Amino acid sequence: MKDMSRVFGSLGTTIFEVMSGLAREAGAINLGQGFPDIDGPEDVRRAAAEATIDGPNQYPSMMGIPELRQAIARHNGRFYGLDVDWQREVLVTSGATEALGAALMGVLNPGDRVILFEPLYDSYIPICRLIGAEPLVVTLSPPDWSVPMDVVAAHLAEGARSILINSPMNPCGKVFDAAELDALAALLVRHDAVAVCDEVYEHLVFDGRQHAPLMARPGMRERTARIGSAGKIFSLTGWKVGWVTAAPALLQPITKAHQFLTFTTAPNLQRGVAFGLAKDDGYFLGLAADQQAKRDRLSHGLARIGFQVLPSGGTYFISADFRPLGFNGTDEDFCRHITTEAKVAAVPVSAFYAGEAPRHLARFCFCKRDEVLDEAVERLARHFGRG
Numbered sequence: 455m456k457d458m459s460r461v462f463g464s465l466g467t468t469i470f471e472v473m474s475g476l477a478r479e480a481g482a483i484n485l486g487q488g489f490p491d492i493d494g495p496e497d498v499r500r501a502a503a504e505a506t507i508d509g510p511n512q513y514p515s516m517m518g519i520p521e522l523r524q525a526i527a528r529h530n531g532r533f534y535g536l537d538v539d540w541q542r543e544v545l546v547t548s549g550a551t552e553a554l555g556a557a558l559m560g561v562l563n564p565g566d567r568v569i570l571f572e573p574l575y576d577s578y579i580p581i582c583r584l585i586g587a588e589p590l591v592v593t594l595s596p597p598d599w600s601v602p603m604d605v606v607a608a609h610l611a612e613g614a615r616s617i618l619i620n621s622p623m624n625p626c627g628k629v630f631d632a633a634e635l636d637a638l639a640a641l642l643v644r645h646d647a648v649a650v651c652d653e654v655y656e657h658l659v660f661d662g663r664q665h666a667p668l669m670a671r672p673g674m675r676e677r678t679a680r681i682g683s684a685g686k687i688f689s690l691t692g693w694k695v696g697w698v699t700a701a702p703a704l705l706q707p708i709t710k711a712h713q714f715l716t717f718t719t720a721p722n723l724q725r726g727v728a729f730g731l732a733k734d735d736g737y738f739l740g741l742a743a744d745q746q747a748k749r750d751r752l753s754h755g756l757a758r759i760g761f762q763v764l765p766s767g768g769t770y771f772i773s774a775d776f777r778p779l780g781f782n783g784t785d786e787d788f789c790r791h792i793t794t795e796a797k798v799a800a801v802p803v804s805a806f807y808a809g810e811a812p813r814h815l816a817r818f819c820f821c822k823r824d825e826v827l828d829e830a831v832e833r834l835a836r837h838f839g840r841g
């Protein structure tokens with residue numbers, strides 16, 4: 455048979471699908487793929503259900519339904535002081551995954567160099583490669599995962615024209631701090647570069663920190679495409695409703711890519727999300743507080759068994775060093791081992807690396823019911839003889 459896509463023909467299946475499949479087969483508690491085990495607010499689901507019955511259930515505008523675009527614009531203003539024109543600066547997509555694809559397609563040309571930080575979400579590099587852009591991967595290291603600003607500056611000085619930033623950052627839970635955002639903004643402005651910001655975990659930031667979009671930094675408003683996802687804000691990951699906020703000149707080519715990727719997104723779900731984004735502050739604060747308590751619950755449980763748990767300031771995830779348990783093998787071996795033997799699934803952190811990766815860290819997802827987290831800890835404790 456003819457050669458298939460050089461990017462996708464030889465690519466493996468995403469680690470999330472693999473580990474969730476293995477967890478199902480093994481009857482394991484799935485702390486691998488990031489999804490809550492309780493569906494999000496009933497009133498949001500009800501709004502979508504009513505919209506399904508009331509209709510219309512036909513193609514919405516490719517930009518998204520006005521109600522949701524207005525809600526996204528207002529959300530940008532309410533939380534970050536960003537003044538957004540809902541008609542010209544908001545695009546609704548089928549999840550952040552599509553938003554990322556469309557944004558990279560809209561921004562990059564073949565041969566362009568784009569700066570990425572690893573560990574990184576697994577869709578970034580294949581999409582860059584598909585476009586023919588060259589990823590310049592900058593590795594961040596535990597425990598603080600701080601940005602080597604000199605490396606970023608050198609890449610920009612040598613001609614990189616864009617950067618992709620994920621804050622809060624999957625899988626390591628890094629939340630970019632004010633100094634880093636200021637330094638990045640200054641560099642990007644100086645080199646006339648564009649930022650694509652994956653901010654799907656914007657409302658999952660802990661310990662009193664506030665999420666700060668790079669887009670709100672001086673000089674960044676016109677050169678940033680900011681990506682959000684309802685899946686994470688409303689604990690409804692299966693809905694796959696995402697969006698891009700960007701200045702008109704930047705959003706325009708992103709919209710053209712979107713029109714040939716999915717064109718549009720289910721209108722009933724868009725109505726539900728529009729309803730949700732108008733919820734009061736209590737909802738958003740409660741979400742972060744609940745997840746912070748779960749982070750702590752799982753972190754303490756794993757630490758009691760002997761894992762060395764790395765700090766996480768946001769997202770659904772903690773990473774833990776399993777070497778103190780005496781396991782000799784890679785992170786992939788470890789995650790498969792605990793899935794089949796202890797009946798608890800996790801994801802190997804090396805799956806988030808393009809190059810040389812640490813092999814001693816497993817990522818655990820904590821957005822589960824307390825009793826599920828407790829049972830997972832109990833199973834691991836029993837398995838490692840620490841019960």
Ligand code: PMP
Binds near residue numbers: 549575620682691695
């Ligand atoms: N970016 C990051 C960093 C993620 O962790 C995820 C996973 N949900 C996505 C993008 C994709 O989000 P969505 O489900 O809205 O496509």
Ligand code: GLN
Binds near residue numbers: 470471486487489624
């Ligand atoms: N973002 C989720 C995670 O990191 C998974 C999303 C997916 O399965 N594609 O676990």
